[in-house]
Amino acid sequence: MSINKALTEIKRATAEIIDFERVEKLVTAYYNEGKEYTIKLGLDPTSADVHLGHTVVLQKLATFQKFGANIQLIIGDFTATIGDPTGKSETRKILSKEQIEQNAKTYQEQIFKVLDPAKTEVFYNSQWLDELGTRGLTALTMNYNVARMLERDDFENRYKSQTPISISEFLYPLFQGYDSVALKSDIEIGGTDQKFNMHMGRHLQRAYGVGKEQAIVMVPIIEGLDGVQKMSKSLKNYIGVTDAPNEMFAKIMSISDELMWRYYELLSSKSLEDIEKLKSGVSNGTLHPKMVKEELAVEIVTRYHSEDDGKSALEAFNKQFKQNQIPDDIAEYKVEEGIWICKALVECGIEPSTSQSRRDIKQGAVRIDQEKVSDEQLKLESGEYVLQVGKRKFAKVKVG
């Protein structure tokens, strides 16, 4: 692959790159002299729920690995005890050491599904931050001043609205920046929300005479399933990397075609050229968009589960929806004979209340063994049935 193609892949789907020239030089040196370089990613192990939004940066790192980068993965065990103020409107709660360790472990498990461990080194930043000492800490703080610290939007807003800012939060960007000094990183990567902190790394590398200033690669925040708001757990529009294969598959299939291309760009391991081919195939009608989406879904499920899971998720999906068949793995429940249909639906957990059941029956959303239920007074005779609400909620019941 040519240097130009490599650089195009690197630039793909990035939000912003600061000092791109430097990246160019590093990649060129790798191609001409086989010289490798380092790229740093700091992880804040404060939460264990990893979703696809967090993996965008990992895809980018996987790309860099192909083009001569060694990854410096920093588990921010020290900084996690402070709490990153980014995007926060109040001082963050501090986690226990055990929680941090547990989260760090979960992260690494997920990360090595995407990254090559041979080209990845894991560090804990307490390693050098613990040794800094009061003297070292003081020296570090002398490299920045309060006025510039307050330039940060979230600090500025909090200061103006008189929301407390802890001194320790001022230290966070300094510590993160110091990681770059300790590791002499060539590039730092992170989300756009990390801009300030990553700039600090550049600033401190110069202040400490490291002899280089890291380039900064920022990846965008991915949109959630709705295609509008950012992917987040609280908005319930996320795909978790630990989601069950079939669920993960179905979630990806439910995104809009437009959003699909965005996901391709940000999450797929396919090259830009291959994606272009798919796009033109769809626009000239030779490829069905649903097939293209399936391909993406299989890729993602395979990545976080296995090839077999990817295949079987595809089969299960088509079986259920294309051919309108009932899925194999549905939960079974036992209920009493003569039970009212509405009550049975609630007991199987596919309806929240009998009132809701009534409404759904009225709308023709409820089926027993594929047959639409029209009588909301129906009582179930003994036997075995498959209850269904809408297209995706199923339950098997044994009556009697």
Added chain:
RNA sequence: GGUGAGUUACUCAAGUGGCCAACGAGGGCAGACUGUAAAUCUGCUGGCUUUCGCCUUCGGAAGUUCGAAUCUUCCACUCACCA
């Protein structure tokens, strides 16, 4: 510390004595159409072993009234202006 405005369902937001389980919007769910996509159209969106009925809800508590989300008092919280 003083004064004023506010607190309504998942969210925003109307309602200022009975027609209120509470307008509207978003979201969500379901139906039609499809590729379980999007867009569009339609319906629903507190609960109840039974629904032109009953029960619980409009920050919390107490009261006025035949009747309160709406009026009164106290409490809690949020915001604005003044000091």
